[in-house]
Amino acid sequence: MNGYLIALRAIVLREAMRFLNQRSRFLAALVRPLVWLVVFAAGFRAALGLSIIPPYQTYITYEVYIVPGLCGMIQLFNGMQSSLSLVYDQEMGSMRLLLTSRLPRSWLLFCKLLAGVAVSILQVYVFLAIAALFGITLPPMGYLYLFPALILTGLMLGALGLLISSTIKQLENFAGVMNFVIFPMFFMSTALYPLWKMAESSPFLRDLCALNPFTHAVELIRFALYEQFNGAALLWVLACFAVFMACSIIGYDPARGLMKRKRG
């Protein structure tokens, strides 16, 4: 096995071990979407009527509608959690081990990203299994098609987390990420309501939602769950991933990036 794959395997196993050791993190990652699914959706199902929109071919309940958004939510929070642990690693010093390795920094950051994606995919499938216990089932092949979609959306959201971690000076500043990144991204997307619903109240908000990368991540997941392909969402996700990843690599580059400014 060459050095690149050795490092990849070690980082993925390390993240998996860290995740499994933090049972509370695992539970929190599941409880959050389940509360939305069981409590929020139950309360709003009457208020939020839905018409038939692709990929659905019939009327669906609100619980069914928000499942893809909650899958995205798991990955969004996981991406930010990874970002938080990167900032923590920077403060504690262990990030320096990665940054001073003789392997390319961009590769090691990508390994970190992949490790986070692997953990988020595990969380999504556990969530879907629990959702099935509540009677929310999806087309059988949808669970399979979901897998590559989750890799792509996980990479995009993880790269966003990576980018954020390269700009944050201290762990205390991370609360701002919750307010200025996670909540706006989640609420201004199709996770909880379709775009046409948003347009009814504000066309401007609808346009903002349409520009939100998380909207396209959710739509890619939604279509994959129903065995369909959404090319526009795929392009958005790939493009955003490329931009976020490139900016992250620049951010962690000591010659050009934000690491330099963070120290100053």
Place this chain on the structure above:
Amino acid sequence: MSTLRLEHISYRYGAKTALDNVSFVLEQGRFCALLGLNGAGKSTLFSLLTRLLVTREGTIHVAGHDLAREPRAALGKIGVVFQQQTLELDLSVMQNLRYFAALQGLSGRNAQRSIDAALDRLGMRDRSGEKARALNGGHRRRMEIARALIHDPQVLLLDEATVGLDTAARQAITAHVHDLADNGLLVFWATHLVDEIRATDDVVVLHEGRVLAHDDAATLAGDGSLLDAFIRMTGPAPEGVTA
């Protein structure tokens, strides 16, 4: 052949100059202390040597490799022990070492051989199964030194590696790294503790970002002590510098 060559290195944090035209050459098999007060620029210099920071002013060569042009080759010749401890506390000693080896792209028998050799050198073979969290400060430092040697570097950088350790642990660690230098490694040891330096060691005195002196400790000390010589060079009452 020079193992570490710095030529005209300068670095600024905004308007503040941290390093100003720093140049020196260090040879293989030597123990060189980088002596300076807090804020002298030692940590900035170490960050430049490990490429956590980069500068366009000046060049750094490690074992013949230009750090700016061949960063991978140059970093592969450096082992680092940072001032801040960087162990994975929930992993065992052996797991930590294997994880680090993997980050360097090493695994299998060669990696295990290096790990075993590093543990033997530092007398920690019998503690390899213990969690890092269970080790005292001195043993954690030894483990970090063992880890820094896994990829067989030619230069070992230690940034204030004895900070927070008791006297016995400090002496044990300084003795270990002196042995490493005797066996052919270049050890570059940043410190503000003069008693960690032996008469035959090289000393680079760094003050306010400039190299004030570079010679062996005995020559710098002259007829007095190294501490006296250091005080003469850097000014009165250097807080935190002890004999």
